[in-house]
Amino acid sequence: MSATSGLWSESSPAPWRAALDRYPEVIARQGVSRLPELDGWYREALPRALAEREPPHAEHAELVRLTEWKMARGVWRAPNLVLVQQNDPRDVIEASTEALRLAPDPRAPIARLAKLGGVGPATASALMAAARPDVYPFFDELVAEQVPGLGKLGWTLAFYPRYAEALRERAARLGGAWTPAAVERALWAHSGGKASAI
Secondary structure (H helix, E strand, C coil), X not given: CCHHHHHXXXXXXXXXXXXXXXXXXXXXXXXXXXXXXXXXXXXXXXXXXXXXXXXXXXXXXXXXXXXXXXXXXXXXXXXXXXXXXXXXXXXXXXXXXXXXXXXXXXXXXXXXXXXXXXXXXHHHHHHHHHHCCCCCCCCCHHHHCCCCCCCCCCCCCCHHHHHHHHHHHHHHHXXXXXXXXXXXXXXXXHHCCCCCXX
């Protein structure tokens, strides 16, 4: 376990709040030119857009932009982005409508979205976290490394529910307005982030 795992052992909300408050600063420090703008869109505009639609769903352009956010915050994988871009817009609407309807099931929405080209559990979790931060955290390697007891990290539909449940439990213990998505951002900020390979 890395030295950054210290936040996980904190039971008081104060250090968690301090880490979460540093999130925008850590985003800016990544040195990825579009990341602050993409991150603001992901955390503010996208959740509003998803909630305003009836039924809630994501558009093709939003899935592409969400994938760009995910890669800018982590590791850029151009072939995956091309696969996401190649999805039929109707398939994106259908898959995201079904996935959002399946919430709060811990696995089914992720599995449904992962049927789209270029969408794995991490990208699927990013969409679900934008729509339902109270249930789904974004699946991030730097965060998973800080959570004890999860076992060997795997980018799989089997690993994500364990990861998400651990973050849901932590949010419940922290209380107040804490969500699994906020716990994820606090842990990511605490790790210092990781510059993208763009």
